[in-house]
Amino acid sequence: MVNRITAVRATDVRFPTSRHLDGSDAMNPTPDYSAAYVVLETNGPNNGHGMTFTIGRGNEICVAAINALAPLVVGREVDGILDDMGAFHAALTQDHQLRWVGPEKGVIHLAGAAVLNAAWDLYAKTMGQPVWRLLVDMNPDEIVRLVDWTYLQDALDPVEAAERLRESRAGREARIAEMETNGYPAYTTSVGWLGYSDQKMRNLARTAVDQGWRHFKMKVGVNIADDARRAAILRDAIGPERKLMMDANQVWGVNEAIRNMEELARFDPWFIEEPTSPDDILGHGAIARAIAPVRVATGEHCHNAVMFKQFLQADAMAVCQIDACRLASINEVVAVLLMAEKFKVPVCPHAGGVGLCEYVQHLAIFDYVAVSGSLTDRVLEYVDHLHEHFLDPVVVRNGRYMPPESPGYSIEMHPKSIARHRFPDGAEWSEEHP
Amino acid sequence: MVNRITAVRATDVRFPTSRHLDGSDAMNPTPDYSAAYVVLETNGPNNGHGMTFTIGRGNEICVAAINALAPLVVGREVDGILDDMGAFHAALTQDHQLRWVGPEKGVIHLAGAAVLNAAWDLYAKTMGQPVWRLLVDMNPDEIVRLVDWTYLQDALDPVEAAERLRESRAGREARIAEMETNGYPAYTTSVGWLGYSDQKMRNLARTAVDQGWRHFKMKVGVNIADDARRAAILRDAIGPERKLMMDANQVWGVNEAIRNMEELARFDPWFIEEPTSPDDILGHGAIARAIAPVRVATGEHCHNAVMFKQFLQADAMAVCQIDACRLASINEVVAVLLMAEKFKVPVCPHAGGVGLCEYVQHLAIFDYVAVSGSLTDRVLEYVDHLHEHFLDPVVVRNGRYMPPESPGYSIEMHPKSIARHRFPDGAEWSEEHP
Numbered sequence: 014m015v016n017r018i019t020a021v022r023a024t025d026v027r028f029p030t031s032r033h034l035d036g037s038d039a040m041n042p043t044p045d046y047s048a049a050y051v052v053l054e055t056n057g058p059n060n061g062h063g064m065t066f067t068i069g070r071g072n073e074i075c076v077a078a079i080n081a082l083a084p085l086v087v088g089r090e091v092d093g094i095l096d097d098m099g100a101f102h103a104a105l106t107q108d109h110q111l112r113w114v115g116p117e118k119g120v121i122h123l124a125g126a127a128v129l130n131a132a133w134d135l136y137a138k139t140m141g142q143p144v145w146r147l148l149v150d151m152n153p154d155e156i157v158r159l160v161d162w163t164y165l166q167d168a169l170d171p172v173e174a175a176e177r178l179r180e181s182r183a184g185r186e187a188r189i190a191e192m193e194t195n196g197y198p199a200y201t202t203s204v205g206w207l208g209y210s211d212q213k214m215r216n217l218a219r220t221a222v223d224q225g226w227r228h229f230k231m232k233v234g235v236n237i238a239d240d241a242r243r244a245a246i247l248r249d250a251i252g253p254e255r256k257l258m259m260d261a262n263q264v265w266g267v268n269e270a271i272r273n274m275e276e277l278a279r280f281d282p283w284f285i286e287e288p289t290s291p292d293d294i295l296g297h298g299a300i301a302r303a304i305a306p307v308r309v310a311t312g313e314h315c316h317n318a319v320m321f322k323q324f325l326q327a328d329a330m331a332v333c334q335i336d337a338c339r340l341a342s343i344n345e346v347v348a349v350l351l352m353a354e355k356f357k358v359p360v361c362p363h364a365g366g367v368g369l370c371e372y373v374q375h376l377a378i379f380d381y382v383a384v385s386g387s388l389t390d391r392v393l394e395y396v397d398h399l400h401e402h403f404l405d406p407v408v409v410r411n412g413r414y415m416p417p418e419s420p421g422y423s424i425e426m427h428p429k430s431i432a433r434h435r436f437p438d439g440a441e442w443s444e445e446h447p
Numbered sequence: 448m449v450n451r452i453t454a455v456r457a458t459d460v461r462f463p464t465s466r467h468l469d470g471s472d473a474m475n476p477t478p479d480y481s482a483a484y485v486v487l488e489t490n491g492p493n494n495g496h497g498m499t500f501t502i503g504r505g506n507e508i509c510v511a512a513i514n515a516l517a518p519l520v521v522g523r524e525v526d527g528i529l530d531d532m533g534a535f536h537a538a539l540t541q542d543h544q545l546r547w548v549g550p551e552k553g554v555i556h557l558a559g560a561a562v563l564n565a566a567w568d569l570y571a572k573t574m575g576q577p578v579w580r581l582l583v584d585m586n587p588d589e590i591v592r593l594v595d596w597t598y599l600q601d602a603l604d605p606v607e608a609a610e611r612l613r614e615s616r617a618g619r620e621a622r623i624a625e626m627e628t629n630g631y632p633a634y635t636t637s638v639g640w641l642g643y644s645d646q647k648m649r650n651l652a653r654t655a656v657d658q659g660w661r662h663f664k665m666k667v668g669v670n671i672a673d674d675a676r677r678a679a680i681l682r683d684a685i686g687p688e689r690k691l692m693m694d695a696n697q698v699w700g701v702n703e704a705i706r707n708m709e710e711l712a713r714f715d716p717w718f719i720e721e722p723t724s725p726d727d728i729l730g731h732g733a734i735a736r737a738i739a740p741v742r743v744a745t746g747e748h749c750h751n752a753v754m755f756k757q758f759l760q761a762d763a764m765a766v767c768q769i770d771a772c773r774l775a776s777i778n779e780v781v782a783v784l785l786m787a788e789k790f791k792v793p794v795c796p797h798a799g800g801v802g803l804c805e806y807v808q809h810l811a812i813f814d815y816v817a818v819s820g821s822l823t824d825r826v827l828e829y830v831d832h833l834h835e836h837f838l839d840p841v842v843v844r845n846g847r848y849m850p851p852e853s854p855g856y857s858i859e860m861h862p863k864s865i866a867r868h869r870f871p872d873g874a875e876w877s878e879e880h881p
Binding site for chain 2: 040074112113115118166291295322323
């Protein structure tokens, strides 16, 4: 019997993180970390699981968009999808009527990411491999064919991309062995959420230092006096050698960002993340020139490869923070990894939220083994909550992500977690809470 | 009794335009022009009507997003909204959880535009004026307060904007009188849809010349041989003096656009519209430099004021084609009009579709009377279908839009049109069609 996609099942799953201000920042004071969760059901041995990440309200719109994409998927042969993931990516992002409500941005793109990531999970489970292993075993031409090059060739064309990938193959086995032994270096965002008290932040930072962390990210952007006081506490707790990063979550204008970072430069930040609108390529470029040597990091809200292309072309992004499910899955992430390598910008993926750490460990390891070949200035975000809901949660040891071993994309949730957190009828949302 | 918003009623309305290939282009071969239509119901004498435009599938996602915005609106006092439209705009675009699925782009932004435009309709009906008149009667400080300046001040700040508006007041009454007598100049896109035969295109062009049209837009982008043949037919039909515009609807890459326009330059196009990805500011800039004096036009898919700011800063847009319901309503349109005036770029709004002509006539007249004070290089798109569904349809005389006279934003549809075209249960969709 031919193995086909028999159903696309989307679920609105929300975790009530706002009750404890985990994840709070200047733009997002009370997020409820959520997943528009999708299962590609087949009549074969494996289903594909995927999700896109949101912070609460609006998750139901992503579910509606996944349902709008379902007719493009249901009935397709699984082999046909897995044999040409580039074509499947195009089918989901280029339906001309659905494209109008993007194009390649916002809700429809988030939904496409969820469905495409589920296909990648299905692919890896079918091959009996974790996604990172599936990717590093592809040859350069196969990798290049994953990408939609339509709008990217003025920066990098597929022929050059394949050549660069061939050059990167030297040392590949040694890098795989290194990952399997030591893991991929991480940084922690768990110490500096904006809703935490000074004392809580100080204690968390000291504990994290004791655990061996070398990079610490704090939220800034409510007002400069508070930002400076909290930065002083953290710098004091971590000492002068460890790296302090700051994240403004888009709250400043361009000139305001420059003024504020001139003030905060005395705490020696490694980078400022999202200093202004995530759409403002030229603005990020102006900030970067004004505040050097402090770097500008952005990307978690950068909505497609065309935007990343320009951030790289304009020297507006010194740290490239791809998001695994705002970009339209691995296909679009690969495009950005290839461009970042050409422009010699380190990729430090966005994680945290729910499921993002599970996703991006695969991407960072692939980047190291097959694309960049470097760990210099590369650290993968880590936040220590909500991992218990996944069948194959991340393993972080000595501040490093250890490569996943189970087949798939590590994103499948426990059925009882989904049932409990389903919005609005799961027990977590329908029961009374004090 | 206090007058409040009592309900937000959203409807999925679709017109089966794909049956006759009206509106067909290289990116969008079979669009079904659609409206995510919203009524703000009040317990007072007026309701507000608004919509955002889509081309079929995905319209239901916009309806879901309008429903997600409804809790931010229902129960509000009407006077509170109308007294501070800037605050209402911020309330609908800055809810931090909903913002995540944009921010300020895609489905959530389209939905915000529909709701905010309905509030503008309610505002104008409450004042007993058409929207354009309401706007031109505002003083400069009131106009400036409509705008969210957070991310725009590196290009234009509110103090400078108010000064410029004060300077533009000279000659205001004469320009109003001129509009009421002669109307606002238009161009026609009805002659050159990609799905039309050569003969149909030739006949339509000759008829349009006889009707007095001076500007003609054709679709390009399927292949260069067809593009050149069709351009030759149109240039022949309209003669050397009238203006020919070309629209590629985003199908080319940057280098491909440059090559193709070098080939098509011999037909003396006034501009090429959407030569590549609507997100590619730097790409549009490169194309503009390469193909001058042919101009680059874009904007109908430019998703927010931050993007327009950069297109203007980068000299990447010589013709600014705002869309009335992709931008978050008049509030965001005003921001773009003010920036375009500063950068001396003419605004030629995007219209056609369904409802867009009805919307943008108000914006173009406001721009002329209160902002730019100029008609040079300014023409308003016109497409001659679907107007019969509106209570107050556009009036075009001698190739010019005559100013609307009825109170409101001209966007209210006949109840029987809505009922007939409601998707999927209206008669137009549930009955058999040959």
